[in-house]
Amino acid sequence: MAEHFTRNTLECTTWCAKCQKMTQHRVDGGRRGPCLEHEAPKFSKAQETRQRKAADKQGKLFGES
Numbered sequence: 130m131a132e133h134f135t136r137n138t139l140e141c142t143t144w145c146a147k148c149q150k151m152t153q154h155r156v157d158g159g160r161r162g163p164c165l166e167h168e169a170p171k172f173s174k175a176q177e178t179r180q181r182k183a184a185d186k187q188g189k190l191f192g193e194s
Contacts, residue, residue: 133159140165 134141138156144165155162172180179183 132161134161135159 134156136159138159141156141161141170142151143154143161144150145154145166148164148166153165155165
């Protein structure tokens with residue numbers, strides 16, 4: 130059965146199938162996320178695009194650049 134974590138949980142120690150050892154994993158939405166020892170991108174390309182657009186709008190709101 131899958132383990133669910135509280136809203137305030139950021140990391141947990143669980144078995145990583147790729148590393149073949151116990152490692153720290155990020156907790157996303159109350160569920161175990163990716164292993165923190167792998168070189169995985171933090172955000173998808175769509176998320177990076179949204180963040181870039183939001184940053185551009187934020188800069189324009191306050192007269193920056």
